Amino acid sequence: MEEFVTRKPKNPFLHDTISYYYFHTSASDLLHKKYIYYPNFKNAFTIYKNSKVVYSENNSISTPDKNVDFSFLYSGVQKQFRTAEIIAPFDKIGIVFQELGINHFIEVSLSQIANDPIDKSFDYYGEEMIRLCDAIYAEKSIDTKVELLDSFFLKKYRAFDEDRLKKSIQQILSSTQKIQVKEVAQACDVSEKTLSRIYKKHLCCTPKDYIDVVQFRKALNDYLLFKKNSSLTELAINNTYYDQAQFIKHFKKLTGVNPKRFFKDVQHLGYEDTFWTFSS
Template sequence: MQAESFISIKPSSKKLRQYIAYYYFHSATDPLLKKHFLYYPNHKNAVTVYKNSKIIYQPGYSASVPCTHTPISILYSGIQSQYRIAEIQAPFDKIGIVFQSLGINHFIKGNLNDVFPRTDDKSFGHFGESFKEACLVAYNEPLLDKRVNILDDFFQVNYQAFREENLVKCINYIEGASHKPTVQQLSEQFHTHRRTLLRLFKTHIGCSVKTYIDIVQFRKAVNNYLDPIKDTKKLTELAHQYHFYDQSEFIRHLNKLTGSNPRHFFNSLTTLGSENTFWTIK
């Protein structure tokens, strides 16, 4: 049996792929295995489910330890403006549901701001008992494609319309733009007052407009750097391509988000699965 496995798979449903980027299945059986890793700000964020693990929370940190008395633990840390530290002790069995930007908003009743965990404890119960039951069924299914179908079924049944169309257009514009938009440009482009934009982002995403733009630019730069098809770029080239004023600004930006200088950060990354999941594993 493989000691550790990390597999990422897109939803089978084409409709769900608009809202859920991918699922991942991460497990390990060796009780001597303990991992310490850093994960970084992302405009795609995950609900994470642990089987038979207890989760311990502290500011900027979480740890999971085996616990047979805890059948299911669910956490959601939302969009983060800085890196977080996690430790995980095997044996463990995780399911991650990685949502597109605004994806989770299509499966909750009310605003994200109303259900998002605001304390250090990131426990997340908004999907209810039916989600826990679906996860337990998925854990008991050995075939991954059938696990995906079980999760797809839950989210298809619990789909909710999200009616802030202007916000959806704004998010799509930021993520698709070849330049780095400013808040003022977005305000003019979508005929929406800056204060209204800020309220929409805070209510439905959980951060300011500027923070969201910075995180998207960060992810674009990292995905470009890690793309095996493209030649590895120098920091000056990345800074220019993603519209930072100069290399010094780019270094300050990455240091703020990752807690380390760019060269150390890029050299420390480990890619997991096939969907641009990357952590720093220590």
């Protein structure tokens, strides 16, 4: 049996920084899944219990291992899809942050602790996180697990005062037309070089990468979350693509397949914006 459950933080204070938690489990010895996950401007910190995770350039595989108490991963802004394999039994927790959420729970810049393009392991919280995981996995109630996660992140919360980055992201997210890096830099009264430095320091990506991911994700959410069932041409126009051809090219670059195939195969997990494509 496999289960995938999503929950919002119970404490409203965290809603601006943490989008949701997910709990993904399977006790079956027969389950072996391979799935594709896609670029997102919301980034996830993932916990595996009793699983070993091995990385390659665009792939990771987790296998049961009783000698590994916990494995911790952080998946930041990525330029294209990645594949993952997961072999049961597994017990996995994801913390999905809002755009700049992770920066409110670390005391150094993100680039200092999560800038490896291949290895996504993330041991920043050390023994504190291990103690939290011991407590979480001792509980059966998901509501209690959520409360424990809330408590941990409330204690870790700090101000993040890079206003130029916040303003630039608001500009990108609210834009109703295809926005250029030059426009974003001008709106924030910084040079393109400075803007790029800020993005690389706190998001580990370039402003251009971020704009592309936002555009892709808006179209994906528009079609799959809001059930508009638009034509590809309408979806392209509504999400700031120049035309359908540019829309198709962009989707193939980020997902590996054309939009028709992508929307046919992708699956919605839980009640938030987690979308994976599974293969045998």
